[in-house]
Amino acid sequence: MSDCLFCRIISGEIPSKKVYEDEVCYAFYDIDPQAPVHFLVIPKEHIQSVSQVSEANAAAVGHIFAVIARLAGELGLESYRVVSNIGDQAGQSVHHLHFHVLSGRDMTWPPG
Ligand code: AMP
Ligand code: ZN
Secondary structure, eight states, X not given: OTTOHHHHHXXXXXXXXXXXXXXXXXXXXXXXXXXSEEEEEEESSOOOSGGGOOTTTHHHHHHHHHHHHHHHHHHTOSSEEEEOOOSTTTTOOSOSOOEEEEESSXXXXXXX
């Protein structure tokens, strides 16, 4: 989708600080980090949010979680949080599915 910020990041039209890339997903550092380590992992296929995940595209989500586990190991993250906001009230500002990976500081529960 040409009007989607994250699709434009995937295409390289908008620069980003890449963590990892393969044929299914792209990982890059968040421009406004909320923890000492904060990167996003997104599917290359445009999916609006978790609300649009179905059996037809769920393999990409499973793959993304395997990538997150591998990257966390490679980056030496002993403890981290994976977050996906769905919809405006939950704080979703970019409507392309993404998983935040946050680490490197104490975190509170419940989230704000
Ligand atoms: P959310 O608010 O859950 O939809 O998350 C969107 C995230 O994208 C926010 O944490 C933003 O800081 C981040 N973001 C927005 N624009 C960029 C960009 N150009 N490069 C990297 N991260 C971005
Ligand atoms: Zn998109």
